[in-house]
Amino acid sequence: xAHILLVDDDPIAVxxxxxxxxxxxxxxxxxxxxxxxxKFVRTDTPDLVVMEAxxxxxxxxxxxxxxxxxxxxxxxxxxxxQADQRLTNHELANEDREGWIPVRRYLEKPVLTxxxxxxxxxxxxxxE
Amino acid sequence: MSLPSLVAALVALPAVVGAxxxxxxxxxxxxxxxxxxxxxxxxLAVATVISFGNTSGVFFxxxxxxxxxxxxxxxxxxxxxxxxxxxxxxxRFLAPLLAVAQLGISLYLEIAGKMPEPDPSRLFWxxxxxxxxxxxxxLIGPLICINAIGYMxxxxxxxxxxxxxxxxxxxLLFVFLAGMFGLVVSNYLPMMLVxxxxxxxxxxxxxxxxxxxxxxxxxxxxxxxxxxxxxxFGLAIVLLxxxxxxxxxxxxxxGPASAALLPAIALLAFAGxxxxxxxxxxxxxxxxxxxxxxxSALLHSSTMVKAGVFLxxxxxxxxxxxxxxxxxxxxxMLTFLFASLTAVTEQNTKKVLAYSTIGSLGxxxxxxxxxxxxxxxxxxxxxxxxxxAKGLLFLVIGTIENxxxxxxxxxxxxxxxxxxxxxxxxxxGIAGMFIAPFGVVxxxxxxxxAFLEVPGAAGAALILIMAFxxxxxxxxxxxxxxxxLSARRQTDYERSIESRVSRYEWITEGAMAVGVLLAAGGVGxxxxxxxxxxxxxAFSATPRVFLALDPVMLIVMLSTVLLLPFVALFSWLRPxxxxxxxxxxxxxxxxxxxxxxxxxxxxxxxxxxxxLDGVIDGALMFRAGTVACGAVLVAMVTAGMVVR
Numbered sequence: 001x002a003h004i005l006l007v008d009d010d011p012i013a014v015x016x017x018x019x020x021x022x023x024x025x026x027x028x029x030x031x032x033x034x035x036x037x038x039k040f041v042r043t044d045t046p047d048l049v050v051m052e053a054x055x056x057x058x059x060x061x062x063x064x065x066x067x068x069x070x071x072x073x074x075x076x077x078x079x080x081x082q083a084d085q086r087l088t089n090h091e092l093a094n095e096d097r098e099g100w101i102p103v104r105r106y107l108e109k110p111v112l113t114x115x116x117x118x119x120x121x122x123x124x125x126x127x128e
Numbered sequence: 129m130s131l132p133s134l135v136a137a138l139v140a141l142p143a144v145v146g147a148x149x150x151x152x153x154x155x156x157x158x159x160x161x162x163x164x165x166x167x168x169x170x171x172l173a174v175a176t177v178i179s180f181g182n183t184s185g186v187f188f189x190x191x192x193x194x195x196x197x198x199x200x201x202x203x204x205x206x207x208x209x210x211x212x213x214x215x216x217x218x219x220r221f222l223a224p225l226l227a228v229a230q231l232g233i234s235l236y237l238e239i240a241g242k243m244p245e246p247d248p249s250r251l252f253w254x255x256x257x258x259x260x261x262x263x264x265x266x267l268i269g270p271l272i273c274i275n276a277i278g279y280m281x282x283x284x285x286x287x288x289x290x291x292x293x294x295x296x297x298x299x300l301l302f303v304f305l306a307g308m309f310g311l312v313v314s315n316y317l318p319m320m321l322v323x324x325x326x327x328x329x330x331x332x333x334x335x336x337x338x339x340x341x342x343x344x345x346x347x348x349x350x351x352x353x354x355x356x357x358x359x360x361f362g363l364a365i366v367l368l369x370x371x372x373x374x375x376x377x378x379x380x381x382x383g384p385a386s387a388a389l390l391p392a393i394a395l396l397a398f399a400g401x402x403x404x405x406x407x408x409x410x411x412x413x414x415x416x417x418x419x420x421x422x423x424s425a426l427l428h429s430s431t432m433v434k435a436g437v438f439l440x441x442x443x444x445x446x447x448x449x450x451x452x453x454x455x456x457x458x459x460x461m462l463t464f465l466f467a468s469l470t471a472v473t474e475q476n477t478k479k480v481l482a483y484s485t486i487g488s489l490g491x492x493x494x495x496x497x498x499x500x501x502x503x504x505x506x507x508x509x510x511x512x513x514x515x516x517a518k519g520l521l522f523l524v525i526g527t528i529e530n531x532x533x534x535x536x537x538x539x540x541x542x543x544x545x546x547x548x549x550x551x552x553x554x555x556x557g558i559a560g561m562f563i564a565p566f567g568v569v570x571x572x573x574x575x576x577x578a579f580l581e582v583p584g585a586a587g588a589a590l591i592l593i594m595a596f597x598x599x600x601x602x603x604x605x606x607x608x609x610x611x612x613l614s615a616r617r618q619t620d621y622e623r624s625i626e627s628r629v630s631r632y633e634w635i636t637e638g639a640m641a642v643g644v645l646l647a648a649g650g651v652g653x654x655x656x657x658x659x660x661x662x663x664x665x666a667f668s669a670t671p672r673v674f675l676a677l678d679p680v681m682l683i684v685m686l687s688t689v690l691l692l693p694f695v696a697l698f699s700w701l702r703p704x705x706x707x708x709x710x711x712x713x714x715x716x717x718x719x720x721x722x723x724x725x726x727x728x729x730x731x732x733x734x735x736x737x738x739x740l741d742g743v744i745d746g747a748l749m750f751r752a753g754t755v756a757c758g759a760v761l762v763a764m765v766t767a768g769m770v771v772r
Contacts, residue, residue: 101288107533110622115534 173266394768404436421526466753480614
C-alpha cells in the first residue's frame with residue numbers, strides 16, 4: 001500500500017483526511033510546515049503528497065510544490081486548498097496559464113473526502 | 129439578404145471565426161471573439177430561418193452560380209493528408225488506410241471521369257428538416273462555445289498539468305459548427321461527404337484534447353469508426369454515380385427506393401449508424417466522455433451524432449417498407465434497449481448521459497428505418513428536445529464536475545442544498561428527458577402509437593423493446609433526480625462552492641434551461657408549423673393531426689414540474705428531522721461506510737442498490753448489444769446488396 005504525505009496546518013483537515021486515506025489501507029504522515037515537508041520528501045520519499053497552498057499564512061505551499069516537482073517530477077502532487085479568496089490578481093492572472101503550478105490536481109476546499117480518496121487512487125502509480 | 133447568401137454566410141462565418149481564433153493567444157481577446165462570434169452565428173441562423181419563411185423546401189447553388197468544381201477533391205486531399213500525418217505521428221495505421229481508401233475512391237471517380245457534373249442550381253437543399261437542424265446547431269452550438277470559456281478556465285485550474293491548447297480548442301468548436309451547417313444544407317452527396325469528414329476530424333481532435341495515452345486511444349477509436357462510416361458513404365457515391373440523379377439527395381429520397389438504389393441506400397444508412405454511435409459503434413461516444421464537457425455537450429446535442437440521425441431521417445422515405453429499412457430500425461431499437469440496460473448500472477454521470485444519448489438516437493434510428501410520417505415526426509421531435517435537454521445536462525455536469533471534482537452520481541446526494549441554483553438547472557434538464565409534457569416523452573408516446581400500426585411480428589417486437597427500454601430510462605433518470613432532490617443541512621462554507629461558477633456558465637445554462645421550457649410550452653406550434661409539415665412533405669402524405677394537446681393540461685403539467693424543486697427547498701427550510709449516520713452492526717473500520725470483515729479484510733458497505741449490482745451486468749449488456757446489433761447490421765448491408 002502507498003505512503004501519503006499530508007501537508008496542512010489545519011488540524012481538523014489533517015484528522016479528517018488522514019482517516020479517509022487510511023481507510024484505503026494507505027499509510028499517512030502529516031506535517032504542518034514546508035521545511036518539515038521538504039525534509040521528509042528527501043529522506044523518505046512518499047508515493048503521493050497532498051498539500052495546502054497556504055502554510056503559515058503565506059503561499060508557502062506554492063513554492064513547496066515547485067521545489068518538490070523540480071527534484072521529483074514523477075511524484076504526484078495534489079493541492080487541496082482554500083487559498084482562493086486570498087490569491088492576488090497577479091497569481092490569478094498567472095494561474096490561467098497551463099502549468100502555472102506543477103501539481104496534478106488543484107482542488108478548492110471543501111472537497112468531499114470520498115472525492116479526495118478517489119483522486120488519490122487515480123493518481124497513484126499502478127500498485128505492484 | 130436572400131436565402132442562398134444567408135446559407136453561404138452561415139457556413140462561412142463559423143469557419144472564419146475559427147480561423148481567426150487559432151491566431152489569438154491572449155485570453156481576453158479570445159473570450160471576446162468567442163462571445164461576439166457566437167452571437168453573430170445565432171443571429172445569422174435565426175435570419176436564415178426567417179428568410180426561409182414557411183415554404184416546404186428550396187434548392188439553390190452557390191452565390192453567383194459558382195460550381196464547387198475541384199474544390200471538393202482538394203479539401204478531401206487536404207483532410208486525408210492531415211489524417212495520415214497525425215496517425216503516423218501517433219503510430220496508428222488503421223485510420224490512414226481508411227482515409228486513403230476513401231480518397232482513392234474519389235480520385236478514381238474524378239480521374240476516370242465517372243463523376244457526373246452536379247446541377248449547379250441544386251447543390252443545397254433547405255427544407256423544414258434543415259431549418260430544425262440550423263436552429264439546433266446555430267442556437268445551441270454558440271451557447272456551448274460561450275459556456276466553454278468558463279468551463280475551460282476552471283478545468284485547467286483544477287488540472288494545471290494538462291497541456292491542452294485552448295487556442296486550438298475554441299477554433300475547433302467553431303469549425304465544427306461550420307461543418308455541421310454545411311452538412312445539413314447539402315443536397316449534392318459528394319459535398320455532404322466533405323462536410324461529413326470535417327465533423328469526423330473535428331470530433332477526433334476535440335476528443336484527444338488532453339493528449340494523454342487514454343484520450344488519444346479514444347480519439348483514434350472515434351476516428352476509425354467514423355472513417356469506416358465515411359468509407360461506406362464513399363462507396364455509396366460510387367454506386368450512385370452511374371444512376372440518373374443518384375447524387376441528388378432530394379431526388380434520391382423522394383420515395384421508396386428502387387431495387388437498383390437500395391445497395392447505396394444501405395451503405396449510406398451504415399454511415400449514419402456509425403456517426404450516430406449506434407451499436408456496434410457505440411464505444412467511440414463512450415470514450416468521448418473523457419474529453420472536456422463542452423466537447424461532450426457539442427457532440428451529443430447539436431453536432432456529430434445528430435448528423436448521423438439527420439442523414440437517416442433524410443433516407444427514411446427511401447428506406448420505408450424495405451428489408452433494409454426494417455433492419456436499420458432494429459439496429460436502432462436494439463441499441464436503445466441495450467444502451468438503457470447499460471445506463472442503469474453506471475455510476476459515472478457523464479457516462480449515464482452518454483448511454484442515454486445512444487438510446488435516444490436509437491429511437492430516432494428506429495423511427496427513420498420504419499419510415500412513416502408519424503415516425504418521422506417522432507424522430508425530429510426527439511432531435512429538438514434531446515438537443516436542448518442533453519446540451520443543458522452536459523453543461524451543468526461540467527459546471528458541477530469543476531466545482532465538486534467528481535462525476536460520480538454517488539457524490540451528488542443533496543446537491544440541491546449544496547448548489548441550489550445549479551441543481552434547478554440540472555433538474556430542468558432531467559425533466560426535459562423524461563417527464564411530461566417535455567417533448568421527448570410526447571414523442572415516445574407517439575412512437576408507441578405508430579409502432580402499433582407496424583404489421584406482424586416486427587411491430588410486436590418494436591412495441592416490446594419500446595416498453596422495456598423506456599421503463600429503464602425512467603429508472604435511471606428518476607434515480608438521478610431523487611439524488612439531486614434530496615436535502616441536507618450545509619454549512620455556509622460548503623455553500624460557497626456555488627459562488628465559483630462563472631457568469632459565462634450561468635448565462636448559457638440559464639438560456640438553455642429557458643429554451644427547454646419554451647420548447648415544452650411551444651410544442652404545439654413546433655408540431656403544427658414545422659415538424660408536422662416536414663413529415664407530410666417528406667412522405668407526400670395526406671394531412672393528419674400529429675399532436676392534439678390540450679393547452680390547459682400543458683400548463684398544469686409544466687407548472688407541476690416547476691414546483692418540484694420548491695417542494696424540496698421547503699422541506700429543507702423546515703428541518704423537523706434529525707440527520708443520523710447509518711448504523712450497521714459489526715466492527716466499523718471508520719466513518720466512510722467501511723466495515724471490518726472476517727480475516728482482517730475491509731468491505732465497503734452499501735445500503736442501496738440503485739445500480740442493480742448483481743442483477744444486470746452492464747459490461748455484458750454492452751457486449752451483447754454490440755454483438756446483436758453487429759449481426760443485424762451485417763444483415764442490413766447484405767440485404768441491401770443481395771435481397772433488394
